[in-house]
Amino acid sequence: MKYKSEPQTLGELLAATITLAKDPSAAGRWFIGSMAVLVISFGFVMFQLITVGHASFNTSSDGVNWGLPIATYVFFALTSSGLTMIASLATVFGFKQFYPIAKRCIFLAIITLVAGFSVLALELGHPFRMLWVVPTGVQVMSPMFWMGVFYTIDLVLLIVKFYLMWKEDWDSPLSHLVGNAGFVAVILASGMLGLLFGSMVMRPMWFGSFTSIYYMLTAALSGAAAIVVTTYMAYDFDREKMPAQLKAFASGIELPRVFTTLIGITLVMMLARFWTGLWSNMDGLEGFAGLFRDPLFHVEMWVGLALPFFMLLSEKAARNKNAQIIAAFLVLGAMFINRLEFIVSGQTVPMFKGNWTNSLIAYSPSVTEWAMAVLGIAISLALYAFGEKVLDLSATPDHLESTEATAARAAT
Amino acid sequence: MAKWGMVIDLEKCTGCQACTMACSMENGRLPGEHWQDVIFYNEGEYPSPQLKWFPRPCMHCENPSCVAVCPARATYKTEEGQVLVDWERCIGCKYCMIACPYGVRFYTEEKPRYGGPDMKSVFKSGDAHSWNPPWKGPAENWTRGVGTQPAGVVSKCTFCDHRISKAPKGTADLDPQNPATREFTPACVVTCAPGARMFGDLSNPNSEVSKAIGNKNGVRLLDHLGNKPQVYYLTGEGGSVPGNRVLPTKKA
Numbered sequence: 001m002k003y004k005s006e007p008q009t010l011g012e013l014l015a016a017t018i019t020l021a022k023d024p025s026a027a028g029r030w031f032i033g034s035m036a037v038l039v040i041s042f043g044f045v046m047f048q049l050i051t052v053g054h055a056s057f058n059t060s061s062d063g064v065n066w067g068l069p070i071a072t073y074v075f076f077a078l079t080s081s082g083l084t085m086i087a088s089l090a091t092v093f094g095f096k097q098f099y100p101i102a103k104r105c106i107f108l109a110i111i112t113l114v115a116g117f118s119v120l121a122l123e124l125g126h127p128f129r130m131l132w133v134v135p136t137g138v139q140v141m142s143p144m145f146w147m148g149v150f151y152t153i154d155l156v157l158l159i160v161k162f163y164l165m166w167k168e169d170w171d172s173p174l175s176h177l178v179g180n181a182g183f184v185a186v187i188l189a190s191g192m193l194g195l196l197f198g199s200m201v202m203r204p205m206w207f208g209s210f211t212s213i214y215y216m217l218t219a220a221l222s223g224a225a226a227i228v229v230t231t232y233m234a235y236d237f238d239r240e241k242m243p244a245q246l247k248a249f250a251s252g253i254e255l256p257r258v259f260t261t262l263i264g265i266t267l268v269m270m271l272a273r274f275w276t277g278l279w280s281n282m283d284g285l286e287g288f289a290g291l292f293r294d295p296l297f298h299v300e301m302w303v304g305l306a307l308p309f310f311m312l313l314s315e316k317a318a319r320n321k322n323a324q325i326i327a328a329f330l331v332l333g334a335m336f337i338n339r340l341e342f343i344v345s346g347q348t349v350p351m352f353k354g355n356w357t358n359s360l361i362a363y364s365p366s367v368t369e370w371a372m373a374v375l376g377i378a379i380s381l382a383l384y385a386f387g388e389k390v391l392d393l394s395a396t397p398d399h400l401e402s403t404e405a406t407a408a409r410a411a412t
Numbered sequence: 413m414a415k416w417g418m419v420i421d422l423e424k425c426t427g428c429q430a431c432t433m434a435c436s437m438e439n440g441r442l443p444g445e446h447w448q449d450v451i452f453y454n455e456g457e458y459p460s461p462q463l464k465w466f467p468r469p470c471m472h473c474e475n476p477s478c479v480a481v482c483p484a485r486a487t488y489k490t491e492e493g494q495v496l497v498d499w500e501r502c503i504g505c506k507y508c509m510i511a512c513p514y515g516v517r518f519y520t521e522e523k524p525r526y527g528g529p530d531m532k533s534v535f536k537s538g539d540a541h542s543w544n545p546p547w548k549g550p551a552e553n554w555t556r557g558v559g560t561q562p563a564g565v566v567s568k569c570t571f572c573d574h575r576i577s578k579a580p581k582g583t584a585d586l587d588p589q590n591p592a593t594r595e596f597t598p599a600c601v602v603t604c605a606p607g608a609r610m611f612g613d614l615s616n617p618n619s620e621v622s623k624a625i626g627n628k629n630g631v632r633l634l635d636h637l638g639n640k641p642q643v644y645y646l647t648g649e650g651g652s653v654p655g656n657r658v659l660p661t662k663k664a
Contacts, residue, residue: 053563054504054521055530061445061518062525065509125504125521125564130484133501137485144483144507202477202513202637283656349657351515352468352633354451359659 006166006392016390026236027389034381041375045122048368054125056368062357064347068365069123071340072373074193075222076116076380077151078215078339081190082223083109084158084182089258091161091170091179097254099170100246101227104393106162108230109223111383113155119376143196150189157182170397190219197346204284205277206346214269221262222335228259228328232321234388239321246394256318263309263331270301287348290360297341304334414583415493416571417614417642418601419621419630420467422651424608427452427465431600431609435469438572438599440545440560442532444525445518447569448600453654466654467608469600470495470516470569471633471641478508478517487566493614493642494571497557502565509566513637517568520561549574572598576611584619585612614642 007013022028048056059067087105090098121127139145161182164175194215197206231250235241239250249255277288291297308327312318350357365373387393427450435441435448448469455462476495479487486501487508497508509517520542524530532543542563551574552559558574561567579586579596586597587610594602601609612619621644624630630644631653645653 054519055523055532057522059519060522060525061509062515065506065519125502125519125566127503129501130503130505133484133486133503137483137501139480139483139485141480142483142507144481144505148483196507199481200477200511202511202634283659286659347510349659351513352451352466352654352657353515354449354453354466356451 007390013390017386023389025389027234027385030233031382031385031389034378034385037374038378038382041371041378044371045368045375048371049122052368054123056366058363058366058369062350062353063361064344064363066343066347067363068340068369069119069372071336071343072376073116073120073123074343075336075339076112076119076376077193078190078219079222079226079335080109080113080116080158081154081186081193081216082219082221083112083226084154084186084223085220086223086227086258088179088183088186091176092183095254097249097252099396100243100249100394101231101255103162103165103395104231104234105223105227106158106165107387107391107393108226108380108384110155110158110162111380111387112226113151113158114383115376115379117151118379119372122372122375143192143199147189147192147196150185150192154182154185154189157185165395166391168395168398187216190216197343200346202284202351203346203349204282205287205349206342210269210273214273217262217265217269218335218338221259221266221331224255224259224262225328225331225335228255228324229332230384232325232328233384234393237321237325243394245396250321250324251319253315253318256312256324259324259327259331260309260312260318263305263312263327267305267309270305284349287345287360290348291341291345294341296337300334300337300341304330304337413491413615414579414581414613415615415642416472416576417493417612417621417644418469418571418598419610419624419644419646421608421610421624421628421646421648422466422653423646423648424606425450425465425467425651426606426608427467428605430603430605431467431469434599434603435569437547438549439558439570440548442525442543445567447516447518447567464652464654468514468516468633469643470571471514471639471643472569472571474640474642475638477511477513477637477639481507481511483507492576494573494576495568496570496573497566497568499554499557499561499565499567504564504566506566513634513639514641517566519566520563571611572600575599583613584616585610585621587612587620 007016057067059065083105087102089095090102124130134145134148157178161178164178169175191212194212198208198211200206239247242250274288277285278292308330311323311327317323344363348360350361429450431448432446432450439447441447450465450467452463452465455464472493472495476489479489479495484501484503486498487495489495506519509519535544535546537544540562541560543560545560548560556573557567557570575596575598576586579593583593586593588594588597588602598611601611610621610624612621614621616622624646625644628646630646632641632644633653647653
């Protein structure tokens with residue numbers, strides 16, 4: 001069911017964009033604000049890359065090779081995968097309660113993936129060369145090759161799925177097929193991104209098939225956090241402004257339960273990972289001790305995961321708007337720290353650098369690297385504000401309409 | 413087809429770093445960008461600390477993980493057994509650096525390793541090269557990672573490809589003492605004053621390297637990872653291969 005009219009032609013879309021820029025609403029302000037941040041951060045990053053090059057990063061061959069930009073890419077790629085997984089609850093697994101957020105999830109999955117790819121492109125030495133060498137090389141042994149393949153398929157399927165939703169085709173066999181294929185693609189993509197690290201036997205802090213599972217499940221968690229934050233954001237953090245179906249869903253227990261369960265699973269996985277990491281004497285695992293001494297890690301673990309988990313345990317709190325919003329923001333922040341922590345800590349044990357680097361490697365991102373993270377966030381916020389205003393992201397299939405009144409009654 | 417490999421006798425290595433310097437000059441490396449390095453490390457604590465050293469070129473592994481991870485097929489294994497980088501394919505993703513257990517790969521675009529000044533801005537390049545070294549060898553072949561590299565790529569030891577690729581077919585040993593093979597021998601081997609390095613064909617049972625590995629129990633660094641280096645170490649009585657990445661012992 002549609003709540004507002006969407007532009008149907010390219011001309012209408014352009015006109016809507018211009019209108020949005022002049023719009024005094026919250027979405028209009030978000031759009032202008034994040035576009036300004038986007039332009040400034042992009043300008044700064046490009047200036048640095050052209051004048052200084054990648055030497056403006058704090059990464060080094062003797063130290064951490066992959067820094068904050070890669071962590072930002074992983075954060076966005078996995079959030080995208082998680083959003084698709086949440087949408088799949090409705091579109092693949094038939095949990096119809098999740099329909100009110102499905103279209104927003106798919107849209108967000110597209111834009112977060114675009115943000116991630118944009119940051120990644122700026123991190124590479126030769127991003128344009130990648131477009132021909134990877135398809136002609138077909139290095140099937142490389143996890144990065146498969147990650148690229150699966151994420152490309154994922155992006156195409158997301159766009160097709162969103163197009164079908166935009167055309168209000170929720171239930172055709174094609175729409176189901178695209179939804180199912182998209183779910184498989186996203187499992188493969190996030191899992192492969194995990195294996196990109198998990199295959200590295202020479203980096204024991206990453207090594208193991210567990211990393212793949214860890215990536216899939218934490219992807220789902222960051223996706224769940226992202227959809228809670230953005231759904232409320234779309235309505236000025238006010239449930240009363242939501243359409244009835246969405247309002248009923250936001251006051252319901254399903255999404256908070258899924259969200260809390262995913263936080264719980266993540267906490268258990270972190271505990272298991274740290275137990276083996278701190279217990280084992282194996283050479284190369286020393287980074288776990290370093291990580292344990294890092295205050296940022298404890299912010300992630302206790303403030304970003306444990307606190308939201310306990311906040312949402314009781315049913316009353318789980319239905320509470322403020323509890324949901326605070327928990328979702330905290331988890332999203334924790335997941336960002338998590339990607340940085342995971343990627344950097346895996347490289348803190350130096351590889352035969354002797355006394356050049358004879359202890360755990362210290363790394364803190366440079367201003368350019370931070371600007372790239374800000375750029376990624378600005379891209380997704382600008383595109384989101386655009387989507388929220390121009391497209392109808394709360395649309396649901398028509399057959400749910402009849403149940404809407406019942407749902408609204410249940411919520412009140 | 414030869415399968416080039418190196419043997420380093422740790423009993424003879426004095427840690428003088430002549431190999432490191434020769435490599436840097438031969439290949440036009442930036443200061444600190446040591447394709448070949450002698451790493452120094454400490455083991456033990458007072459009153460029994462030990463200062464040790466360990467020469468470490470690229471291992472040119474039989475099962476190179478850097479080759480397997482490269483999504484661009486820019487890094488590859490030659491028929492003669494070297495692991496090389498094609499600078500015209502490399503996209504600078506640095507995955508090979510992540511996947512190399514020996515830390516012997518280098519990204520061009522970084523802050524100067526010894527602090528300033530940045531030699532890349534002191535000796536600026538007017539073309540596609542990342543810099544213009546004040547002294548450079550005559551050889552350059554970007555598809556084999558030889559010479560001064562372009563910006564945004566990963567570089568590494570080539571076993572001095574520009575020298576060994578000119579060796580006559582069927583040569584068993586590239587011996588710097590032999591005038592006939594000296595100019596085909598890798599720079600680090602030629603310059604090694606105590607003669608701690610040998611270079612030759614590992615697939616030839618009569619080569620000096622094969623005999624040394626067999627007779628003197630040549631061992632390989634981090635052999636448990638399965639990359640199977642083509643660089644072997646002779647430990648004898650006076651040297652040792654670090655069993656691990658040599659970080660200080662965990663405190664109880």
